[in-house]
Amino acid sequence: MQAEDADDQIKHLQRCINDLVSLMALPATWSGIEPSQIVQSLLDSLVRLLSLDFVYVCLNDPIVGISTEQIRTAQGQSTAPDAAEICKMIGRRFDERHALPSLLRQSIDGQDIALVPLQLGLHGEIGLIVAGSQRADFPGPTEKLVLSVAANQAAIGLHEARILGEQKRIATELDERVAQRTMEINQSNSELRKEIAERKRAKDELERSEARYRVVVETASDAVISMDESGVIILANPATKRVFGYEPTELIGRPLTSLMPESMQRLHEAGYQRYLATGERRLNWQGTEVTALRANGDEFPVEVSFGEMTADGQKIFTGFIRDISEKKLAETALAKARAELANVARITSLGELTASIAHEVNQPLSGIITNASTCLRMLNGDPPNIDGARETARRTIRDGNRASDVITRLRTLFSRKEVNLELVDLNEATREVIALSLSELQRNQVVVRHELADELPPVQGDRIQLQQVILNLFRNASDAMSIVDDRPRQLSITTASDNEHVRLTVKDTGVGFGSEVADRLFESFYTTKQDGMGIGLSISRSIIQAHHGRLWAAINDGPGSTFGFSIPCGRQSDREQ
Secondary structure (H helix, E strand, O other): OHHHHHHHHHHHHHHHHHHHHHHHHHHHHHOOOOHHHHHHHHHHHHHHHHOOOEEEEEEEEOOOOEEEEEEEEOOOOOOOOOHHHHHHHHHHHHHHHOOOOOOEEEEEOOEEEEEEEEEEOOOOOOEEEEEEEOOOOOOOHHHHHHHHHHHHHHHHHHHHHHHHHHHHHHHHHHHHHHHHHHHHHHHHHHHHHOHHHHHHHHHHHHHHHHHHHHHHHHHOOOEEEEEOOOOEEEEEOOHHHHHHOOOHHHHOOOEHHHHOOHHHHHHHHHHHHHHHHHOOOOOOOOOEEEEEEOOOOOEEEEEEEEEEEEEOOEEEEEEEEEEOHHHHHHHHHHHHHHHHHHHHHHHHHHHHHHHHHHHHHHHHHHHHHHHHHHHHHHHOOOOOOHHHHHHHHHHHHHHHHHHHHHHHHHHHHHOOOOOOOEEEOHHHHHHHHHHHHHHHHHHOOOEEEEEOOOOOOOEEEOHHHHHHHHHHHHHHHHHHOOOOOOOOOEEEEEEEEOOOEEEEEEEOOOOOOOHHHHHHOOOOOOOOOOOOOOOHHHHHHHHHHHOOOEEEEEEOOOOOEEEEEEEEEOOHHHHHO
16 A cells, blocks of 8 residues: 555646646747737636636736736536626735745635635735635645745746836837838928028017016006126016116116115125136025115115026126015014913923823822832731732832833833834733733622733843833723623733734723724823823824834724724844843
């Protein structure tokens, strides 16, 4: 029997090798054909080689932005599954798991079908292939290997086909552009022959343009002033009267510096002469803010934009000058309003900090009072319980230190400073919080169940802050079950990891919350409790966000609700250190 098994294994491996050789030879037959033909060839080969019931392929077309589907069934198959239904089914399972599963079991037309989905491309950018079979042992190791090789070969072939198609498309576009450019050159030659006639029309248009320019200058709301190379004003529009207080005719023949304060005149002259000699500009000629001088001697802010043209070999400079006195007043008022708003924001932050400290320090302070009372009872006993009093005193010191740490971390949080980063074992931190809260949970008749993942990778963060989040979730869950009498008060804590993030969830069987308030649970000062402050979840979200993570809440299918958070795992370099 061992010899027969060995022969069967050899035959099986030989068949697998033959299948792989067949698949490796397929790309040679795919050269130059369309992606749809490649898919048809692949489907036929897979159904034949692996004796599949069907193979389904969904291809993404990055050019038109749509997906196409194909399905091939085994020869003689009386019924074939609907391609659209398979697409929806795979998509639905994908959304539930956030990753493509290696194997799915699905009932199709009353038959239990094993489905093996594979991505086409590194990240599935090319598409998806799904092999289906009713066999109970599908897929075997060799079948997985064949499917994997087939997917890789298909991805390579489809990628090359798309590159070839893109090259063809580019070549076609290039031919079209060459033809278009040839036509444009012919048209340009035709236009060139009409140039003597166009020059006359251009001259006429220039005269009309000058007329329009004069109209624009005359009606402009900004002062428009032109000067020649000597710096003498040769044009001033009517708006000059409103801006500077001079009649336009008064300025003709006067130097431009007559519109500037004395402190600016020398700077202007030096810069202007340097520009005429070297062409060097040290000021922006578009939208520069300077100080101008009115006819009555008042100084005021203006925004100046200058342009240059050459006429008859002489440079002419034209400037548009806008009075921005009202704009500056508005900016000053706006700055004052912003300063007042910043002060209000600081006051608001101080209020949030005060409320947060009161909320978060309540738990350790309650522990201090309880431990102190217990310590006194032990010392007043006959005989005094010295060992018990000593241990209770240690707990009092522990709670006092914890209260101090909470205040320090809250101040860090509200001052937007960096958190105290260290590698934290979230399972160990959770056990510490469970131990700290156990007596309170037992008083509230809460049964604690936990499923802490083995070999959970550490996270990089502030241990105290993360424990504050866990403790807050515990307390909220306990409070949500305080009025429940018709079912067990059960608190479930779970940790898990996906190699990139570590996740912790707290599930209760309490009163839950309505969907209408789901979006407001993490707002500051919003609470569903009669004696709540509405600070705990807001602070918890700020802490998790500072750890580059996410905090969420969900309504259970049954009674109660689930709160959880996810934060990145610690960096590999940190783990090695």
